Amino acid sequence: MNKKIIYFLEFGIIVIIVTIFLKKFLIVKKIRCISDISCSITLTQKLQKAQNLPLFTSKSTVLDILKKEVTVKNYSMRIKPPDSLEVYIIERKESAGFAANGKFVYVDDEDVVIKFSDKKDNVPQINIYDGKNYKFRIGDKLPENLVFASALSRDLSNLYAIKEITLGKTDISANFPNLKVFFPTKDDEDLLIGRLKFVLSWLNNSFLPSKMKTLDLRFKNPVVRSENG
Template sequence: DCKSQYGPCGAALEEKIKKSEGLSLRGAKGTLGSLLKNEVGIEDFSIQYKIPDRLVVDVILTKPKFALKKEGQPQFVLIDKEGIALRWEDSTNLPFIETDGGVPNVGEIAQSREIFALNLMYDVFSAYEIQMGKITDDSLVIDMEGGLTVLFPLEGDKDVLTGSLALILAKLKLHPQDSRINVREIDLRFKNPVLR
């Protein structure tokens, strides 16, 4: 049996654990210990013997911060705060970015531009509860509420970029609906933000 803090272990981990079936108690415990020690995405684990002949494995999975999704692919790869791909999932409540490029395999580190975009997406998610962004043409594109689109560069100072967005949105909300310009796009890729 294998459990994590989120419930039963994933199918991939269960499959690896099944390889220790049929071994002696000591052999199975040793095999599981070395397997779990080297497994990406496992922070800690314990193995307990349960009478009559069962080993119970409890794992603490590394907490993901965000996710990446390849365009047209149904699954998400969960990424930790360091940018390391932890595991594949069918769904997520984390902020995520869809990309037309490749996504890292489990154990690999995402590209620096993807990590920058994911951190931006995380900040936007925290402030405005927008869960999804998309990397297209060297830009992070986020569709906000009310039909507003925001374009971010894939490098720079994320605090300046998110601060600029907050300031622009606050200024737009400050003016009465009938007197303000109809802004559909905020482009933060330039030194001076462009409103269209």
């Protein structure tokens, strides 16, 4: 038999033996949580349940814990000799907040509800006045109309530093410097932002920009109204 094949088989057998040994006999005595933000105390405490277990059991326990954590977006693990397991996680970050009935509901960039709070955080905010009774739960995906409002709030924040918009029954409104803009509650996001950019550019280059008070993008042709109506 070719010597290279023999060496390859021997190496493969050694790898298998080492793997079996690690899974069955290596006891994980310490688990270290590493996050792109910072591992919460609650999550760190949960992961400690996977300590002092055989490697295979410890990893399975960690996986079960992370799969149930709504705030964890992605994760990976690696062994750190002699007896530690490092858990790397990417957490969901707040990207927009909804204010309703004195409470704040925060979602990530995939519009998954990740947090409730009594305080306003430094992310784009949508004030809800559309008359609907929303039932938010951690881990839920936003309904379609709120997904659009959430995306619009992020666009306006990134492009124009608008930190707050209002969702009404028939429109979404935002206060720009010296101009109030009305948006539809549902539309093609990219086309809508394109129309906004075009009209704002036209207004800035027109001879009466200071007299323009409202811009309504709910119609096929944008409607601009002056202070005299």
